[in-house]
Amino acid sequence: MASQIIPESRAATFDLKGRMVTLTVLRLSSTDIETLVRQLDERMAAAPDLLRALPLVLDPQPVATELSASRLAALLVELRRRALVPIALRGAGEDLERLATETGLGILRQLADSPEPQRYDGSAPPAEVSSVPGRIVQQPVRSGQQIYARGGDLVVLSSVSPGAELLADGNIHVYGALRGRALAGVQGNTEARIFCQSLNAELIAIAGHYQVSEQIGEADRGRQVQIFLQGDSLYVAPLG
Amino acid sequence: MTRIIVVTSGKGGVGKTTTSAAFAAGLASAGRRTAVIDFDVGLRSLDLIMGCERRVVYDFINVINGEAALKQALIKDKRIPGLFILPASQTRDKDALTTEGVERVLDELSEEFDYIICDSPAGIERGAYLAMYFADEAIVVTNPEVSSVRDSDRVLGLLASKTRRAERGEPSVRERLLVTRYAPSRVGKGEMLSVEDVQEILAIELLGVIPESTTVLNASNSGMPVILEARSDAGQAYQDAVARFLGEEREHRFLTEKKGLFGRLFGGSSA
Secondary structure (H helix, E strand, O other): OOOEOOOOOOOOOOOEOOOOOOOEEEEOOOOOHHHHHHHHHHHHHHOHHHHOOOEEEEEOHHHOOOOOHHHHHHHHHHHHHOOOEEEEEEOOOHHHHHHHHHHOOEEEOOOOOOOOOOOOOOOOOOOOOOOOOOEEEOOOEOOOOEEEEOOOOEEEOOOEOOOOEEEEOOOEEEEEEEOOEEEEOOOOOOOOOEEEEEEOOOEEEEOOEEEEHHHOOHHHOOOOEEEEEEOOEEEEEEOO | OOEEEEEEOOOOOOOHHHHHHHHHHHHHHOOOOEEEEEOOOOOOOHHHHOOOHHHOOOOHHHHHOOOOOHHHHOEEOOOOOOEEEEOOOOOOOHHHOOHHHHHHHHHHHHOOOOEEEEEOOOOOOHHHHHHHHOOOEEEEEEOOOHHHHHHHHHHHHHHOOOOHHHHHOOOOOEEEEEEEEEOHHHHHOOOOOOHHHHHHHHOOEEEEEEEOOHHHHHHHHOOOOHHHOOOOHHHHHHHHHHHHHOOOOOOOOOOOOOOOHHHHHHOOOOO
16 A cells, blocks of 8 residues: 555645554354353453454454344444454455444455465465564563563563563564563464573463463573473473 | 753662762762752652751742742752752652653753752652653662662663653663662672672663762761762762763772781782
8 A cells, every 4th residue: 555645735634644554353253242252351351451452353254144233233342342442344245245334344355364384486486475573672671661562573682671571472582681571472372482592581471371480490590492382381492 | 061860779778869969979079060959859868968958948849839949949068069959848749749840940950050960769650750751861779689670670661761861762861870788798698689690680881889888877867978988988989980970980899898907918909
């Protein structure tokens, strides 16, 4: 999308700009709104601030044929009551058009999932890959500071003090000493990992599975490690 | 060009006011016109440490509220020319401080002084916030123990985000570390963090290390900035720190245990 400024004799009072953004998609796999809302509350109880005022795209595609506009409207009420901001529906088709018109939401037709990794065979130029740039922090992260990389990785080049908190939807990399908290995959990405040069964290967590400092083995302290999730267990493994 | 310095720490009782008084006296002794402001509204103590408590008529809050002119509230130090104290109000609380009021007072002081030292209260609330908000430089006072270091770390985070320089995207506040109440013998026994430990966590430039000393308490009780006690370790350490602050290179002293008489006789130089 290109930015567009409308020429006018007087100074423009606004301009329109296109921006690439990462959006959170709520994919509906059931029309049972009550259960959905209950499960959503459980998720939000774990991390209330993460979802506050979050613009949401709803993907009703899997259940679009059975979903009535009134059910969808009821869901929207519940979402807004929880300070979430549903902005659009994702997908295409008659059912979706109907739902969108009746609930006043927009439609995002082209919004794709993150593409599957593709192998480049050398013949054609590689397909355009959409990726979310990571957030890079140069300064030390001090006690009491909280940094959240929404939608991507978080890279900290300095150290992270006790009482500081790092959050990322993707991986977390810390190139100084990690002495605070690091929570990767906070939106539930179980593939997320934490990499650090010197592990002295107060707490490490991936997709909600956490360990406090006390549970981290003495042998892993102060070392270069990666932390990942396998099943329901966090593993700390030396790097290199 | 006036420089505004905040002396801050987060934690209470680590030596902010002692340091503010020492730096104010040290800078003024070096010929710089210096004003030192007590931001600890409601719990004022700078006037005691500076020995001018019996000459307080008007205070910082009176000036902010327009009840007194700045000239009426500034107390001239009797020992050092070019040194002035602006005491806090004891009867009010930190809510009496306003951003506009503080800015106005600092602007007015800037017309006349080379350095303005803001003696921050403990905590990270309004008083501490306004003491650091307009700062160009920060002296972060830390005791060599974990809770003090953590609080200082928190304050460093605020200096990087909640100051006028940070909000305007100007060059950041110059942060320097002053470790106070340092007892090398206790570091040796593992009862205290070493300067290296503190520096590793806080990762800022070291301005000085002030040894634990009874002189500090005695000086405070008698209303004498400890830097004027030229024969004491603490006084000399503050003199070194002020000299470094003004750009002089000085080696760090008082980092190791003081040797006894025999050590001094046989061990060569000793501080």
